[in-house]
Amino acid sequence: MTKVYKPNVILLRAIIKIVIILYSIYFVFITIFNMTLKETAGEITSSYQHESTTVNPYRRNKITIKYTVLYYKYYLNEKRFFGERYSNLLISPNYKIESYPNVLVYYCPLFPQYSVLFKGNVIYTFYNFLPILMLIIILFILTKKYDLKTTKTKKESSEKDEEIDDNIEPIDMEGIFIGEVKSGEKPMRFLDVLNPSSEIVIESLFRSEQIPYMIKHSWTKTRNRKYRIFYILERDYKDALFLMEEYVKNKDNDERNDITIHKYPS
Secondary structure, eight states: OOOOOOHHHHHHHHHHHHHHHHHHHHHHHHHHHHHTOEEEEEEEEEEEEEEEEEEOTTTOOEEEEEEEEEEEEEEETTEEEEEEEETTOTTSOOOOGGGOSEEEEEEOSSSTTOEESSOOOHHHHHHHHHHHHHHHHHHHHHHHHHHHHHHHHHHHHHHHHHHHHHHOOOOOHHHHHHHHHHTTOOEEEEEEEOOHHHHHHHHHHHHHTTOOEEEEEEEOTTSSOEEEEEEEEGGGHHHHHHHHHHHHTTSOHHHHHTEEEOOOOO
């Protein structure tokens, strides 16, 4: 069964899925980058202390963040490369390596100009995967919550429909037929039906089209088969005939032979 969501839920789910896909691509890229890093000797050329002030929106107080910018150089195949590192990042804590001019530099073999002063470990990988995990959990909760709400709504609607159906009584078409005949309408023999299952279907068709009818049971001349005789009002002959012609179109020869349609008396 196809699930139907509200437009705002569809939009939110689509945005979360797009973010998950984009961040997953980024995660794969940085993981491959980290796994392929090679190390070489490097040297700290300079370092600068910086401060930035921001306001805490909850406590409305100022927060001062201090961080160090390190500039370094390294050589590969007699070529000199430069890099820089910010030491205030959570995934890259400040090890005070600025106190030591000689450091290890991790560089990318395919693009040696891209380098870092640390190589990611399990904790580094976890921090990078954490946003994807959180988004997947949010998407799961959102989908589950809406599915439960939709299921509850459908169940309540189904229960109401069942209550309505229970209160609706089937129309007594045979009672209507007898009443119309007593009022002066002319009855006519319309169908002879041998198959009991066809009788049930034809009754349902007549009721759905509100064609009054009456059924009598009789036996064949050899009395080895019981059949049903459908009587209708002459005024409903055209509608009933059209209905039966459509009904027998998709039947095989044996089923058609079990149904005899009597023509309107000329």
